[in-house]
Structures are given as C-alpha cells and as structure tokens.
Amino acid sequence: MHKIESADGTVIAFDQIGSGPPLIIVAGASCDRSVDAALADELARHMTVLNYDRRGRGDSGDTQPYAVAREIDDIRALTDAAGGSASLLGLSSGAVLAARAAADGVPVDRLIMWEPPFSLDDEARRRTSEYAARLGGLLAENRRGDALALFMSLVGMPEEVIEGMRHSPHFQQGLALAHTLAYDAAVMGDGSIPEDTLTRIQAPTLLLAGSRSPAFLCAAAERAAAAIPDARQAVLADQDHNVAPDVIAPVVARFTGTTHDV
Structure with a gap:
C-alpha cells in the first residue's frame, strides 16, 4: 500500500501493481479498493494500475467539509504519483467523478466510463x-x-x-x-447529463455498458458519449452492472493502447 497527500492534506491510500502506462481505477458508490482488487489484477496484466480508496473509505482520510472539488484534487494527486498523467477507468458514479476530473484539467491520457448512472427523464x-x-x-x-x-x-x-x-x-x-x-x-447532482462539463473533456473517451444492464444505462452511455468531443461507445455482451474483470480489462487495454502482458 502506498499513501500520498491530496491538496488539502488528506491522505489517500492506494495499491500499485503491474507495469507499463498508468491507469487509475475510480470506484463507484459503496466501494473501497478491495472491491476492485480483482479488476486491478486483470488490468495489471497490461498496464500499471493504481487502485485507490476514495476519501472516507478504507485507509484514506476524510477531511471535512466534503466537496467534489476535493475528490478531483485526489485524482490529480494520483496522476502526479503516476508520473504526471494517467488514464482513468471510472465505474458507475465513479465514472462521473472521473469525467469531472478530466473536464477540470486533470492530465488524463484516456478516459473509460463504465455505465455512468445518469437520469434521462x-x-x-x-x-x-x-x-x-x-x-x-x-x-x-x-x-x-x-x-x-x-x-x-x-x-x-x-x-x-x-x-x-x-x-x-x-x-x-x-x-x-x-x-x-x-x-x-454530490457527484451525481440531480442525475442529469452534465453536457457543459462533458464538452470540456479533451481526452479520448470510451463509454461502456453491458447488454444485460437496464436499458437506461446503455442509453445514458450513448447520450454521454454524444456530448464528449472525442468519444465512442460500446456494449459488452452478456454483462450487467457488475462487469466481469476478465471481460472489461482487454477492452480497456485495447483502448489505451497497452500491449504489456505478464
């Protein structure tokens, strides 16, 4: 386990495994880094993976008051630890946080968003x-x-x-x-697709959803992709919201252009 300090002094804990270009996993709601450990292991076959505890979770601190901007600062500190930039893989509401970080100017090489749970009506x-x-x-x-x-x-x-x-x-x-x-x-707000935010994302972006997930999640991924200047969207067959690590990892590796395999 590694630890860094975010801009407000909050300690952020993370595991770093694998080798090659760096990627940071941004977890969804009610998850700490242990939940995404299997995913991190699969991704580490292709790249360096930073799997961190978002603030308030696991071994990370929780400086108050909470603000989404502070979570964005946490991701910025992790990209610094990764060497100055990294790809982001955001899961569920973590995908929305990752998108907000990319839009805020955090140095993101590639952005992958798994089923951001936007509200469509x-x-x-x-x-x-x-x-x-x-x-x-x-x-x-x-x-x-x-x-x-x-x-x-x-x-x-x-x-x-x-x-x-x-x-x-x-x-x-x-x-x-x-x-x-x-x-x-707080990250999700009222659940609307934040088009003004998404249009500021400059990193190449991949929106993913599962064919067995509720239809609104596929539709949300498609509509979010339409708002991002350099984005594409794909559906993973036979997957639901709890996507299998061995299914999503090769897709992420292809999109990030990583070929390292151990």
Missing part, C-alpha cells in the same frame, strides 16, 4: 433528488443502516432481499462506507 431526476435529500437526513441522524438500505433500494434491490441482508457480513462492511454515499450523491 424528469421522473428519474426527481427520484434522484429525493434520494439525495432522504439520504442526507438519514446520515444526519447517524442511521447508516437505513442509508445503506436506501441506496440498495435505489439500485433496484428488492426490499425483502435488503431486509435479509441486514445481518450479513456484506451489509456490515457497507456500514463503514455508508457516509460516503452522500459523496456520490
């Missing part, structure tokens, strides 16, 4: 805003379990399954990250 945006407001209230009352259950409901998990999971080890691990759900809510 007024009803979806209303649900996203209501979720953020309710989430903030639950966290203010330190009701982490209810906040985590709310997030699980948002992503489509049935209520009976959520209730059955409340005493599982997976749920208990999620409690440690529950406060960071508010951070991803």
Whole structure:
C-alpha cells in the first residue's frame, strides 16, 4: 500500500501493481479498493494500475467539509504519483467523478466510463433528488443502516432481499462506507447529463455498458458519449452492472493502447 497527500492534506491510500502506462481505477458508490482488487489484477496484466480508496473509505482520510472539488484534487494527486498523467477507468458514479476530473484539467491520457448512472427523464431526476435529500437526513441522524438500505433500494434491490441482508457480513462492511454515499450523491447532482462539463473533456473517451444492464444505462452511455468531443461507445455482451474483470480489462487495454502482458 502506498499513501500520498491530496491538496488539502488528506491522505489517500492506494495499491500499485503491474507495469507499463498508468491507469487509475475510480470506484463507484459503496466501494473501497478491495472491491476492485480483482479488476486491478486483470488490468495489471497490461498496464500499471493504481487502485485507490476514495476519501472516507478504507485507509484514506476524510477531511471535512466534503466537496467534489476535493475528490478531483485526489485524482490529480494520483496522476502526479503516476508520473504526471494517467488514464482513468471510472465505474458507475465513479465514472462521473472521473469525467469531472478530466473536464477540470486533470492530465488524463484516456478516459473509460463504465455505465455512468445518469437520469434521462424528469421522473428519474426527481427520484434522484429525493434520494439525495432522504439520504442526507438519514446520515444526519447517524442511521447508516437505513442509508445503506436506501441506496440498495435505489439500485433496484428488492426490499425483502435488503431486509435479509441486514445481518450479513456484506451489509456490515457497507456500514463503514455508508457516509460516503452522500459523496456520490454530490457527484451525481440531480442525475442529469452534465453536457457543459462533458464538452470540456479533451481526452479520448470510451463509454461502456453491458447488454444485460437496464436499458437506461446503455442509453445514458450513448447520450454521454454524444456530448464528449472525442468519444465512442460500446456494449459488452452478456454483462450487467457488475462487469466481469476478465471481460472489461482487454477492452480497456485495447483502448489505451497497452500491449504489456505478464
């Protein structure tokens, strides 16, 4: 494990494996770097991978007050640690954070966005805003379990399954990250595609979605790609939101032009 300091002094922890051109994994909601370890291992067959704990997660610090700009500074510090620039692979809401970093001038070689969960209509945006407001209230009352259950409901998990999971080890691990759900809510805003932001991205960009994912995720990837000047979009067959590492890694390697294999 390595540690660096972000611009505000927050310690950011990361693992670095592999060799070749660098790529940073930007995790989605309720994930720390352990969740993406298998993905990092697959990617490391082709490149140098920096798999980090976003602030407030795992071994990283959590300087308050939270701001999306501070998370962008974290990615900027990681690109410095990688040698001055890196490709970014953002997953779910992490894809939106990675896009915001690229638009903000972080030196990004290539940007890969896996299923950014944008809201495509007024009803979806209303649900996203209501979720953020309710989430903030639950966290203010330190009701982490209810906040985590709310997030699980948002992503489509049935209520009976959520209730059955409340005493599982997976749920208990999620409690440690529950406060960071508010951070991803801030990254997403009302869920609208931030076209003014996306148009500022100069790095070549690849938007990916899975054929087994909800249709709106494929549509969101396609519409986001249309807003980015140098972007393309592809659908990975037989994949859902929890994409298989051995499926996405070769696609990322081809797009970044890495050929190193160990």
